[in-house]
Structure formats: structure tokens, C-alpha cells
Amino acid sequence: MLANHSLFGAQYANSLDIKIIDEWTLWRNETKHIVADTPYDCGFTLRQYIVSAVDEFKSALLDEKPLQISFSGGKDSSCVVILFIIAMMELKRASLLSSVVKGNTIISANTRSENPRALQLMLEAHTDLSRFIEKEGLPITLILAEPNTNQTLIGRIVTGRGLPSYSNKSAQCSIERKLIPTKSALSRFYRENNIDIKKTVVCLGSRDSESQARRKSLKSFGGTNSVKFSTKSKRYEFYAVKNWTVIQIWDLLNLAGSNQNKVIPSYSENFVKLAEFYRDATGECNYNVTISRNNTKQEGCSSRSGCFDCLRVQRDKSAEQLSKNKQYEYLKPLLHIRQFLSDIERDWSRRNLLGRTLYSGFSRLRPDVFDFNTCRTLLAALITADVDEDNRAYKVAEQIESGQIEDNPANRYLSKPQFRHVMPKDVIGVEMMWSLHTFNANTFEAISLYTQIWNGDESVMERLLDHDPLHGNKNKVAATTQPAGYWLYCGERSTEPESYLYEDWLINDINEWSHCNGHKLLGLRDILGEFSETATAQHIYKKRADGSYYNDMMCEFNELDAFDIDDEMAEEILSWPEYYLNLKSSQQLYLPQHAAVKFLKLGVVKLGKGKERIYQSMSRRAQYYAARHLTGGLSWSDIDKIKQRNDLVLLTKTQFDAHKLRLVMLYQQLACIVVSCHSASFINAINQEENINKMEVFQSVFTDAIGRYYINQNNSEKSKVLLNRIFDSTMSNAQELASGIVISNKEFLLDDIVTTFFCNLKSGSLLISEELILAGGFDKFKAIATELFMKLEFNEYPIISDTCSSHIIMRIDTSKEKHLTQTSLF
Secondary structure (H helix, E strand, C coil): CCCCCHHHCHHHHHCCCCCCCCHHHHCCCCCCCCCCCCCCCCCCCHHHHHHHHHHHHHHHHCCCCCEEEECCCCHHHHHHHHHHHHHHHHHHHCCCHHHCCCCEEEEEECCCCECHHHHHHHHHHHHHHHHHHHHHCCCEEEEEECCCHHHCHHHHHHCCCCCCCCCCCCCHHHHHHHHHHHHHHHHHHHHHCCCCHHHCEEEECCCHHHCHHHHHHHHHCCCCCCCEEECCCCEEEEECCCCCCHHHHHHHHHHECCCCCCCECCCCCCCHHHHHHHHHHHCCCCCCCCCCCCCCCCCCCCCCCCECCCCCCCCCHHHHHHHCCHHHHHHHHHHHHHHHHHHCCCCHHHEECEEEEEECCEEEECCCCECHHHHHHHHHHHHHHHHHHHHHHHHHHHHHHHCCCCCCHHHHHHCCCCCCCCCHHHHHHHHHHHHHCCCCCCCCHHHHHHHHHHCCCHHHCCCCCCCCHHHCCCCCCCCCCCCCCEEEECCCCCCCCCCCCCCCCCCCCCCCCCEECCEECCCCCCHHHHHCCCCCCEEEEEECCCCCEEEEEECCCCEECCCEECHHHHHHHHHCHHHHHCHHHHHHCCCCCHHHHHHHHHCCEEEECCCHHHHHHHHHHHHHHHHCCCCCCCEHHHHHHHHCCCCCEEECHHHHHHHHHHHHHHHHHHHHHHHHHCCHHHCCCCCHHHHHHHHHHHHHHHHHHHHHHHHHHCCCHHHHHHHHHHHHHHHHHHHHHHCCCEECCHHHHHHHHHHHHHHCCCCCCCCHHHHHHHHHCHHHHHHHHHHHHCCCCCEECCCCCCHHHHHHHHHHHHHHHHHHHHHCCC
């Protein structure tokens, strides 16, 4: 259905005092064009489609609702911008611009990994728009958002911070490279211009006929071709071309332009380049040719072009099709990189062994992010692609200069590099993160790689020629289930005042962050500079939430509102790396944090305000691992070597689950104790330490009773008399202990005891009872344990719920939730 446009129809237009008569005021009155005015099978003409959308735009602009146009440079968003500009120009010709709400934006995102030609077309469109908006004085702001260094392909994957967004995972790449940068840029614009973001109308180019998935998405969000408030996204939305098919899209792009022979006025001369790009990407295009008026025709000339490394789809068909054309051969290195990432999705040997998340003293040993060698390979491939593209463009320029090829716009376009993915600031960012996490084998590994490749060292270049999508998936690693892995105990390394609950065998040295196996963990402190009096330590003095203070020292550093790398200084450092970094000496005198400290002291890297303590902790954690010879160089293929080491404590998943149950049980006991202490009837009635000690003794006695039960069932009648007496005595002791223990959940305690005890049993034990239990299996053991356990009576104390203690319960729940989040129990 088309929107009601009577407000801005002919009757309203005739009542206006129009001062200028031109294409912006006359286009509505033309009614004899074969394409614009021939009805489609739905009964409406293209001109009617355009009028409906333009009038809806004008209504919003005069209703104090700023419009936010999302512009990618593709065919659909280009049509939306054309319609928006027409609406603006009609209001200007009607002398109504003064009534138009301020704060209208056209926003685009450069993810820094876009298809090079698609990006170029979008930037050219931005240039055309900028000139037109300035010339006409329209109240529109153009915004081009870009992700920060940490959000790009290099900042996320090459640094070892995350994995590509494979099709079976969430689209983290879209969130970090597009959503967050555009939201940040818009929020800053609205804040600086005092614009109410709640009134803005988000205008998108999504269409029902694009795909079943898009139609379903539009339906779920309640998307319409008129301005409406979406209860799901909590904002005003307008899908200007929602009911358009690809035929109407290309008909508009064919007829729109600033040339005199164009039927629909536009900000740009024409859209031929855009049509040629779609034609080359799909092998066909209905641009300039109307082959059918049928809205149900299968869409042609509509291949999508996104990030070159996108793995949300199985194949990048548009890039593959383009690369077959000599004009787009420069895309082949990027296709190889994408195929490489696709091929190694399930190659667990290329994954780093040690995750960076801590779970109450444990690190998870399982295939995690890419290991260092894979990250290094990817960085080398990206730099090599940049160098090869630079050389290709230079050769074309030489051929034009020498007359070997014709000097025309197409060749001049190809005489310029079409992409550059690894900039000096990216190299500094990679080096910073590798150093911070002791990920790399040598200091300044990324900088050395960058310098060598740009100097033409073929020995370190990576072209990934074995990973060619045009030759199929012959090198793709077969899909297998991700290994369950192990849990490595590394000790509690927190400087926070709140201590974790430890089992007796766990290390709980509060200074463990600072010492490890005789190594002093300095974090980001330049101890050599301090010793030689060429550097001064900078204090980190921060107040914690509990009122206490965190006091530490690290090297000199600078702060900004957010983490940032100075572009000019990064370029200067990479131009003279030996002068600034003393590469040879630094690599020989390697310290894990040396590169990070150097960048902070030089000021090329600036930390976000208040974040220095986080980076200090990250560096110390990495150094703690390095002192145990656990670095980014380890991959899943090294797991057998790790398992053989006697200095590390590794738990299987079953054993770790038992450990988690133990922690939860301890928290339940603590909850009972805290609540009891705040209850008038139980003040000072229970001592926490005494209760825990009784629990440990009880568990030992109760499991002994279970073992004696098994022995009784497997002995002769004569010996059973004596054995029963021993069993009864053991159960009596267990009952005596149980009556003095405070618990809140009897069943949970049973599960804890049963699981922990059974998981610690080992075959070949000298104890007869353990062999009998293992032979009978877990189900039988649990049934017997349950039968015996239920005979015991405990001092069960349910958490009180009266109003005087409700705030105490809330405190306990918050504390428990915080701890369980840290230990990742749920």
C-alpha cells in the first residue's frame, strides 16, 4: 500500500508561493514517461511510488522529527537518499526550510575492510552529497563513522582478541565495525547539537523482496513504508522502499540524475558507475533496460557487497565474480585471505591453548582464539596484499606514462592503489597487544614484519595461494567437535580486598600477582629506566568501590577519553624504527612488556582515562603465564606436552564441575551464617570457620560409612555381624556431626559430596571399598549414598524472609552473583 500523500499533493502545492520553477518543482507534473508512468502489475506507477515516499519524508521533516538516513552506497540506500533529497529540495522551493527540524543526518560506516570498489563508490557519493548540500544550504549533516583500532579486523583477530564472526556465531564484526561506531558518532552529534535522540526517525533501505530473511526481519520489527514507532526497537522507523522490488529500484536509478535528460532530479549526475559495479558483480543487470513490469520477477543485479573478510555467507559470490574481470583482479589477494580464514575455522591446531578469562584461579585450556603463528600469518598476508597492490598500481602508472596502455579514466583509476588495510597505527596496535599479553615470541615482531615486507623481503611474505575460492574448498579443514579441554589452576591473582573461598590445597598468597616462581612481575613498569634514572615511575592511585585504595606503579603514560594511537607519530616511528625503538638491541634483551612500555613512554599509545589499572593487571597476568612458560605461542597441538608437566595442576571438566559445586556449597553455608548473624534469634550462634571445619570432618566420616556399607554387602554372614557394628558406629558419628552443621539445602550438599567423592576415585586403589564403588558404577553409588544420607538429620536453616532482614538477603544474593560471575559457574 502507498502512503497517503494528500497533504503534499497538487492541491497543497498550488497554494504555495513558489518562487523558483525548475526540475525540483516540475518532476511531479510530468505524466507521459514510458518508464515512470506505466503502471506495474500492482497497478501503481514509479512516479506514484516516488511521490508517496517523498511526501512521507516531508511530513516527518515538518513534524520536528530529525531524520537519520543510513547510507551504504548500495542501490537501495542510494534510492532512499534520492527520495530524501527530493523532499528537502521541494521544501526549499516552497520556502519551508526554516520550518524543517534541525539535526538531519546521512550516516555511513567505513569498516576498513569493505570491498574496495564499493567503498570507493560510497566515498564518491559522499563527495557529491557534500557539494550539493553545501551549494543548496540544506539542513543535513554528513557523518562517516569508522571503528577504532581495537574494533577492526586487525584489532580484533590479528591481535588475538577474538575470532572471525563465522556463520554459526553472533555477528560480532557487524557490532564492532558498524553498529558501535555509528551509534557513537550519532550520539556525539546529537549531544553537541542538543538534539533529542528519542524523536529521530531511522530511515533504512530494507525491502521485503530482498529475501525471505529480510521480509521476516521487517515483519518482526513492524517495519512499514510510513513513519511509525517500533515497540521492539524503541524508536521511530521509516522503510521508504519497503514495498519496492528491484525493478522499481533500478528504474529510479536509471531515471534519476542532474542531467537535463533525466526525469527525476538528483544530487548526482547519474548512477552509471553504481549500475556497472552491480553488473560486474553479478554478470547481469537490468539497469537501463525494463524487461518486465512484474513485481514478482526474481531479483537480478542485486548481489550484496560487504566486508571482504565476511564469513557470514558460505561464499562471497560478488567478489569472486568481480575478480574474473581484469579490472578487478586486485581483489584476488583479499579473496585468498577470506578463504584462508574460512578453511581454518575448525583447525584446532591453529588455536591458542590458553584463554585470557580467569575462573577463580583457573584458566581454561581449550582451543580459543587463533594462536600466535596464525595471527602472524594473517598479518603478513594483509601487509603483503597492501604491498602487492601498491606495486600493481605503480606498474599501471608506468604503462600509462610509457604509452603501453591508453590514458583514459578507467586506467587512471587503476593506477592508484585500491586498498591499504595495514596502516602504521594498526601495526603499533598489534605490537601493543602482543606485548601486553606476551603473545609474540620476540619484541617488535609486528614492526619487524611490516618493515621487512615493505622492503621487499620475499622470505616473510604471505600470499596464501593455496587458499583460492575459485578452486573450491580443497584445503578446508573438516568440521569436528571442539575438544572439551582442561582447567589449569594458576592461583588466585587478585589484588582486590575481597578474597575468594579456597579449598585447603589452593594457593592464596595475596602477593601472587607480584611474584611467580622467583620472577618479579613488574607489569607496565620500566624498571631499567628507573634504575638508570632515565624514567620515572608513575603512581596508580585509585579508590575502590569498597572505599579502600589501589596503589601501584607503572611507567609514564598519557590519557585520553578513550584508548587511542597517534597516527602521525605511528607513521614517524615506522619510518625510523631503529632510531625510535632500537630494534636489534630490544630483540636481544627481550622483556615481555618492553614494547608496550616503550609505546606508552613515547606517547604514541594513549590509555583511556581510568583504564591504566586494567592494562597493568592484564600485563601482570600475561607475565604470570609467561613465567610458567604459557604464552601465545602454545596451540592445542601442545596439549600433550602440557599434560606431562608436573608443575601444573590440570583438571578435567568433570573434576572442575565438582570443584564448582564445592564453591557453591561454601557460599550457601556463608549465606546461612551471614543471615543468621543478622537475625535477632541467632546472633553469634554460629561460627563460620567452625561450621566449615565440621563440614569437612562430616564428609570424611560419611564417605567412610558408604565404603563400609559396600564392604558389608560383599562379605560372608559371619563377618557381617562385626562389620555392621562398625558401620552403625560410623553412621552414629556422622549423625552427631550432622546435627551440629548448618545447611540451607540438604539435596545440594548430597550432590556435592557424591560428585566430588566419585570423581576423585582412582582405579588400582589399595582400598577395597573404592574398587567396589568403581565396579558398581556411579548410579549405584549415588543410590546408596542417597539412602544413607536421608537417614541423617541436619540443622537446616532456611533463609529468613521477614522485612527486617530482606536487605541482608539481597546483599548475599548480590555477593553470590558477583562471585559466580567471576567463576563462570552459570
